[in-house]
Amino acid sequence: MLGRNANGLYWMNRYIERAENMARLVDAGLRLALTRTASSTDEWTSVVVSAGVEFAFLQKHTEFTANTVADFLLRDTSNASSVMSAIETARNNGRMVRTALTRETWEAINEAWMSMTRLLKSPIDERDLPRILDQIKRETAFIRGSFYGTMLRNEIFDFSQIGTFIERADNTARILDVKYYVLLPSVSWVGSSLDNYQWESILRSVAAHRSYRWVYEAEYKPTNIADFLILNGRMPRSLAFCYRNIAESLGFLATEYGTRFGCHDTVETTLGKLRVGSIKDIFDRGLHEFLVEFIGDNNRLGAQIAEEYRFN
Amino acid sequence: MVAFDEMRPDGSGVRKPYAGYEEWLQKQDPARLTEKMGDAERVFRKTGITFAVYGHEDAAEKLIPFDIVPRILSGQEWRRLTQGIEQRVVALNAFLDDIYHRQEILKAGRIPKHLIAGNEAFLPEMIGVRPPAGVYTHIIGVDIVRTGENEFFVLEDNARTPSGVSYMLENRETMMQLFPELFQHVKVRPVENYPQLLRQSLANVKPEGCKGTPTIAVLTPGIFNSAYFEHAFLADQMGVELVEGTDLRVVDGHIAMRTTQGYKPIDVLYRRVDDAFLDPLTFRPDSALGVPGIMDAYRAGKITIANAPGTGIADDKAIYSYMPEIIEFYTGRKAILGNIPTWRCSEPDSLKYVQEHLAELVVKEVHGSGGYGMLVGPTASKKERETFAAKLAAKPGNYIAQPTLALSTCPILVEGGLAPRHVDLRPYVLVSDKIQIVPGGLTRVALQEGSLVVNSSQGGGTKDTWVLDD
Numbered sequence: 001m002l003g004r005n006a007n008g009l010y011w012m013n014r015y016i017e018r019a020e021n022m023a024r025l026v027d028a029g030l031r032l033a034l035t036r037t038a039s040s041t042d043e044w045t046s047v048v049v050s051a052g053v054e055f056a057f058l059q060k061h062t063e064f065t066a067n068t069v070a071d072f073l074l075r076d077t078s079n080a081s082s083v084m085s086a087i088e089t090a091r092n093n094g095r096m097v098r099t100a101l102t103r104e105t106w107e108a109i110n111e112a113w114m115s116m117t118r119l120l121k122s123p124i125d126e127r128d129l130p131r132i133l134d135q136i137k138r139e140t141a142f143i144r145g146s147f148y149g150t151m152l153r154n155e156i157f158d159f160s161q162i163g164t165f166i167e168r169a170d171n172t173a174r175i176l177d178v179k180y181y182v183l184l185p186s187v188s189w190v191g192s193s194l195d196n197y198q199w200e201s202i203l204r205s206v207a208a209h210r211s212y213r214w215v216y217e218a219e220y221k222p223t224n225i226a227d228f229l230i231l232n233g234r235m236p237r238s239l240a241f242c243y244r245n246i247a248e249s250l251g252f253l254a255t256e257y258g259t260r261f262g263c264h265d266t267v268e269t270t271l272g273k274l275r276v277g278s279i280k281d282i283f284d285r286g287l288h289e290f291l292v293e294f295i296g297d298n299n300r301l302g303a304q305i306a307e308e309y310r311f312n
Numbered sequence: 313m314v315a316f317d318e319m320r321p322d323g324s325g326v327r328k329p330y331a332g333y334e335e336w337l338q339k340q341d342p343a344r345l346t347e348k349m350g351d352a353e354r355v356f357r358k359t360g361i362t363f364a365v366y367g368h369e370d371a372a373e374k375l376i377p378f379d380i381v382p383r384i385l386s387g388q389e390w391r392r393l394t395q396g397i398e399q400r401v402v403a404l405n406a407f408l409d410d411i412y413h414r415q416e417i418l419k420a421g422r423i424p425k426h427l428i429a430g431n432e433a434f435l436p437e438m439i440g441v442r443p444p445a446g447v448y449t450h451i452i453g454v455d456i457v458r459t460g461e462n463e464f465f466v467l468e469d470n471a472r473t474p475s476g477v478s479y480m481l482e483n484r485e486t487m488m489q490l491f492p493e494l495f496q497h498v499k500v501r502p503v504e505n506y507p508q509l510l511r512q513s514l515a516n517v518k519p520e521g522c523k524g525t526p527t528i529a530v531l532t533p534g535i536f537n538s539a540y541f542e543h544a545f546l547a548d549q550m551g552v553e554l555v556e557g558t559d560l561r562v563v564d565g566h567i568a569m570r571t572t573q574g575y576k577p578i579d580v581l582y583r584r585v586d587d588a589f590l591d592p593l594t595f596r597p598d599s600a601l602g603v604p605g606i607m608d609a610y611r612a613g614k615i616t617i618a619n620a621p622g623t624g625i626a627d628d629k630a631i632y633s634y635m636p637e638i639i640e641f642y643t644g645r646k647a648i649l650g651n652i653p654t655w656r657c658s659e660p661d662s663l664k665y666v667q668e669h670l671a672e673l674v675v676k677e678v679h680g681s682g683g684y685g686m687l688v689g690p691t692a693s694k695k696e697r698e699t700f701a702a703k704l705a706a707k708p709g710n711y712i713a714q715p716t717l718a719l720s721t722c723p724i725l726v727e728g729g730l731a732p733r734h735v736d737l738r739p740y741v742l743v744s745d746k747i748q749i750v751p752g753g754l755t756r757v758a759l760q761e762g763s764l765v766v767n768s769s770q771g772g773g774t775k776d777t778w779v780l781d782d
Contacts (some may be wrong), residue, residue, distance in 0.1 A: 003570045004559050095535045096362070098544035099554045103359070110360045155572065257573050309572040 005097045006159045007311035012093035013163035016109070019086035020140040021171040022073050025051055027133045028205035032197055033066060043201070050188045050205070052180040053081055066126055069191065074132070075120035087116045100156045108146040112139035155256060158249040159309075165249075166302045169242035170295060172229055175205050177291040183222035184287065185207055199225055206237040227279040237293065240274040247271055250305070261308035266301050270294070315405065315718040316460045317732050318383065321447045321594050329386040329780055332498040345380065345725055348490045355486050377773035378483060379724040380490065383735060383755040387501075387782040393464060393739065394648030394749050397454050399639060402739050404471055404626045408448035411625060412438045431631075432679065433624030438596055441611055444497035444621045445517040445745060450618040451510070451582075452741040453477070453754075456649070458720040465652045465717070469635070471611065471627040472619060475586050476754040476774075477740050478542040480551075481506060482750070483776040497572055499781040501751040506740065507549030510749050514550075514580045516744035517616050522670070526579035526616075528552040529569060531560075533585050533601045543584050549607060557585070562605040567615050579617040581606075587621050627680040629712050630656065658709040666713040667704065670697050673713040674764075675704065687763060690716050719764055722775065724757060734758045736766050737777065751779035 029047035033040035044064035046056045056079055061068040074083045091113040098106060119132055142160070151157050176183075182198040199220040203209040206229060206270065215232070216224040233240045247267045254260045273294075276282060282290050306312040314322070319330045326334045356375050385393075410416050411428060418425050453474025455467040486502050488495055505748040511528065518526035532543035534556050549556035559569045560578070568575035576742035581592065589599040594607040609615050625631065631638075633654040637775050639647040655662035655673075667671060670689050677685040687700040704711055739753035756766035766772040 001572050002553055002555060002559055003572055004556065005553075071339045092535065095540070095544070098541075099548040106360065107358050111358055114357065159572075253572075259573075310570055310574070311572065 001144070001155050001159075003310040005100050006155075006308065006309055008093040008097035008309065009156060009159045010163035010306070012090045012097065012109075013160045014138055015086040015093065016143055017164050017167040017171070018081055019083045020092065020137060021168070022051060022081065022083050022086065023133045023136040024131075024205050024207060025175070026073050028201045030066065030129060030133070030205055032201045035197055040066070045258075046178050048072070049083060050175045052174060053079055054271055063182070065258040067124075070086060070124055070126075070129055070277075074124065074136075083231065084116055084120045087113050087139075102146070102150040104146040104150045105143065107138075108143040112143055115139055155253060158253050159311075161249040162246055162305060163240040165245045166298060168237055169239050169246075169298050171205055171296050172237050172239060172242070173217055173291050173298065175202060176226070176229055177288065177295070180287045180291060183226050184283075202229070208235060208237065211235065223279050223283065226282070230274070230282065231274060231279055240271075243267065243271050243274055246301070252253035253309070261304075263304045263308050264299060266297075266304055270297050272303065315594045315734065316458065316463075316720045318458070318722045318735075319732075320723075321461070327340060329384045329389070331756050332780075333382065333494075336494055336497050338446045342729065346727075349380055349725060351603065352380055352486055353492060355489065356482070360480070361482050370723070376479065376768045377759060378486065379757060379759075379773050379775050380487070380696045380779065381723050381725055381730065382487065382776045383722045383737070383757075384778045384780065386780050390751055393456065393649070396464070396466075396647070397739060397741055397749060398452065398747050399643055399645070399648050400466065400469065400635070401449070401452055401743055401747055403635075403639040403642045404452070404469060405446075405448050405743065407624060407638050408620070408626050409446065410642070412441065412448075412622065417641055420641070422641055423634050427630055427634075428625065431625060431628060433587075433628045435620070435622035435625075437607060437611075438620070438622035443517075444519045444613065444616045447517050447618075447743050448742050449623045449626060450513065450517060450620075452743070453738045453774070454741065456737045456739070457652075457717060458735075458737070459718055460720075465650050466635070467652060468629075468632065469627040470738070471623045473586070474738070474740070475539045475542055475584075476738060476756075477506060478545040480740065480750075480752055480754045480777065481545075482591070483754075483774055487776045498778070500778045501781045503752040506750045507546060508548065509742055509750065510582075511550040511552070513742040513744040513748065514582055514616070514618055517580050517618065519613050521613065521614055522579040527577065528580045528582065529555045529578045531555055531557070531581050531583040531585055531603075533557075533589070537584075538671065539584065546582070548675070557599075557601045557603050560603040560606070562603070562609055565609060565612060565614055567603060567606055567609050571721040578615060580618065580695050582618050587624060590617075590621060629676060630658075633712065652714045655713040657711040659712060662713075663704075663708045666711075667701065668702060671702075672716060674716055675700065675711050675713045678712060680712055716764065722755070722757065724759065724773075724775075732760070732763070734764050734766065735775070752777045 007013065025047050031041055032043045041064050046052050047069055051073055057072050057290065061072065068227050070077055077085050079085060091109050093103060094106060115135065119135055124132060145206060147160070179202050180200065182195060199222065200209055201211050202225060208228060212228055213226070215228065228235050228238065230239050232238045233244060235241055241297055247295045250267055254264055303312070316328065320326055330595065353375065356378060406697055407417065417423055418428060438699050449471040451474060452472040452521045453476065455470065457465050457467050459626055468688055492571050515526050528545055528550065529552055530547040532554055533542060534540065544554055553569060560567055563575045563577065566577040568577045568583065585601050588596045589601040591602050591604060591607040592599045593604045633651065633656055635651050636647045655666050657663045657666055666675065673689045675687040687696065719734040719736065723730035724733045735755050735757045737753050737755050739749055742748045755777040756768065756772050757775055758764060758766045759771060759773045
């Protein structure tokens with residue numbers, strides 16, 4: 001496959017994933033703002049920080065409100081990570097690798113772009129926000145469905161998967177890191193309703209607020225939440241899950257090409273860190289330190305793969 | 313000017329090729345047809361079958377309007393057309409080989425020397441170069457117009473990088489989706505094997521040194537090119553890589569593409585990049601679209617470039633007027649398909665005639681394409697004609713003129729039923745060790761009532777083109 005195509009597939013999938021994550025972040029913020037009686041500024045601030053665009057946001061806005069944050073994260077094209085920008089970039093990459101995609105997958109991306117262009121053309125009325133977020137999630141789900149349903153499991157699929165899971169791991173790790181302090185046992189955490197909301201918000205931003213209850217029973221416990229999002233290999237947005245998938249895709253590439261590179265060792269090293277006995281070990285070492293290291297490792301892995309498969 | 317209507321000439325009954333369609337049409341509910349028109353547009357948008365119009369603001373992506381009434385040719389009409397096209401394509405390749413080698417036709421005085429020597433489309437770099445299998449122009453789109461039951465004329469030979477074949481394929485695909493029962497009722501010859509034929513055809517002209525199955529790739533200028541959709545479409549349908557200049561470089565004398573497993577040599581390159589941009593070392597040094605060194609690899613016989621560089625000299629509008637002589641010179645026979653009479657404004661007598669009859673003629677730039685920079689005398693305003701007359705007087709050699717032909721019409725669906733509109737036809741020809749023409753082509757239609765300009769960049773649309781299996 002052309003290196004440029006590998007690059008296009010990798011970034012196309014990263015941006016589709018990013019668009020969906022942005023919608024989930026705003027959704028979680030909205031939910032918390034609705035359920036909290038006090039000011040929602042803190043919550044909207046942490047949404048922007050989790051999205052990794054705090055600096056750019058402050059260049060344009062002074063206040064963190066539902067309106068400014070939703071506008072910046074969903075429809076502002078000067079923000080390269082906004083849903084509109086992400087879908088547009090994903091589609092441009094899709095156009096570039098058009099020959100690598102099935103017709104269904106391409107059409108799903110193209111339709112998502114058309115629908116987003118329509119939906120996000122004019123400023124968002126706060127009352128429409130739930131409907132818009134829902135639509136964004138639908139479109140990305142539709143792309144993913146077409147992709148999984150029709151694509152051949154070959155190198156094209158592998159580079160796409162790698163893009164998806166590098167982005168997703170980055171997103172989950174960032175959300176955890178922005179909120180890590182509410183998970184720490186040292187902070188007063190007697191299960192106040194405030195803490196409960198915060199925890200639910202974390203889970204909601206990775207679409208895990210329902211599944212959590214099935215796995216850990218109804219009660220929110222910080223260690224369980226961290227365990228779920230970091231180590232639980234069955235949770236589709238956990239770091240362990242993402243890395244198992246990246247390792248698997250890289251493994252397929254190694255078999256197909258008959259060559260192993262440095263990135264194969266790198267991914268094993270990170271997987272090793274995610275195979276620790278229990279979440280307690282991570283808390284003992286420091287959750288924040290663990291996450292910062294993980295985010296750095298994850299970025300380096302992406303760059304290393306691009307270099308070793310010649311698409312940097 | 314009364315035009316020949318291909319469905320109902322001069323108000324009489326329906327012509328035979330349209331009989332089966334007419335029978336079906338009579339049973340259709342007009343409201344349902346209008347609805348289908350909307351469906352067609354949605355299909356095209358969803359698929360991303362779009363093109364860019366240069367100089368159009370905020371129009372990065374436009375749809376070429378599609379009309380759901382097919383343009384129908386009988387098997388017999390088609391056979392005659394293909395004979396004429398084959399003859400023409402043979403002559404075009406023979407002309408190119410001659411012009412880049414012995415130049416017999418110039419020595420024989422059949423074409424003025426200055427038309428070649430002073431022509432930008434003539435590439436001195438190609439002198440003495442014989443492409444693999446001796447084929448210069450591999451993919452040709454011959455523009456044909458009709459003026460009567462048996463009158464077909466060639467308007468233009470597109471021998472460089474003709475586009476539009478993806479529309480031929482997608483139009484058929486769309487028609488079959490919209491009206492499956494219609495294809496049960498009328499037997500239409502298939503066009504969908506074009507990509508396979510194209511691939512085989514390209515494989516058949518692989519370089520001599522290439523043993524085994526050649527690696528083929530399509531070279532595109534990139535996603536911002538107006539025909540990018542088609543480049544991707546063809547690469548995908550052929551199952552070959554779609555490459556850009558930045559993916560390619562010379563490795564051990566061969567052109568190779570950068571893959572996830574290192575550089576892989578390419579044997580046949582179907583390029584959709586113009587000559588001038590092909591090789592910055594040979595042609596335009598500022599071009600980032602091409603591959604530095606590709607011309608050296610080409611001259612060394614390491615790669616086939618389709619179409620060959622320098623084929624533009626054969627479809628140049630100044631050369632066009634000599635096509636009847638060219639065909640006779642190389643095939644020894646009269647042209648089966650006629651040319652449209654053409655005045656070369658470089659010749660004083662012709663210029664005088666053109667200047668006196670500007671209101672009746674179509675005047676075109678010799679090097680122009682896509683319907684830009686032309687004057688359609690009868691429909692132009694007085695002011696437009698005056699502006700154009702000034703340009704013509706300043707640089708007469710830059711123009712040719714042709715009579716305004718009564719292009720045949722074919723009905724399109726408008727509010728309130730069917731209405732005739734002018735059409736042309738571009739069949740696609742593949743040349744390797746044999747000549748193949750898929751039965752059909754791209755019918756372009758002027759959507760404005762009375763308009764003769766069918767170019768998509770000027771508001772033209774397209775139709776599915778049927779050749780009947782009779």
